[in-house]
Amino acid sequence: MSIIASVYLKEGIIMSADSRITGTTTHTDGTKDRHTLSDNGQKLFLIKSESVGISSCGAQVIDGKTIADFIRIFEQEEVNDADTIETIAEKLRKYVVGKYQGDLIFHVCGYNDIKKCVYRIINDTLTLEADTQDHCGVIWNGESQVISNILTGANAIPIEWNFMQLKDGIDFAEFLIDITCKIHRFQTGLGTCGGPIDILLLTKGYTKWIRHKIINP
DSSP states (O other), X not given: OOEEEEEEOSSOEEEEEOOOEEEEEEOTTSOEEEEEEESOOOOEEEETTTTEEEXXXXXXXXXXXXXXXXXXXXXXXXXXXXXXXXXXXXXXXXXXXXXXXXXXXXXXXXXXXXXEEEEEEETTEEEEEEOSTTOOEEEEEESOHHHHHHHHSTTOOOOOGGGOXXXXXXXXXXXXXXXXXXXXXXXSSOOOSOSOOEEEEEOSSOEEEEEBXXXXX
């Protein structure tokens, strides 16, 4: 599994993701074990002339391709210069239907001119989570229990979303992924989140990789 989060503020959108890929081996005696395949999986992408961010959790092989290859082929085959973030999100929803087994979740984020847009795709359902300048908050998916406990549990931390500054949002997006990975490191059983944290910043005027294990390590 994975952990992805998208923080959306008045100044911009910050997307973050872990890098761990896990798998299951079935032995000749029928027993199964789960293990880490890689701590370098790419789950966060920038497409369409570097203006739309896509993050993914769930299935890491789709239609025989890695998720990274799958997203690049989707971009080449389906996305054109006239597309808005709205049309890209809907195209991605349609593109994945029938091409995978199991759960698959995407966050699709960016701007339509100065309009902030945060979409979530769960299997074949597309939901618009934020589409106004004043709508601030965070969405997360994957191994969600740690973040859910922090933000929505009985002792949830109160957050002043409307006053959170862009740099604070970057730190917060990293914190959510980092604490999830650390809890998974120390909990009983296989830690299904881990590896480097990728962070992408999108604003009305520019996009920037804050952290990227290959481009900006």
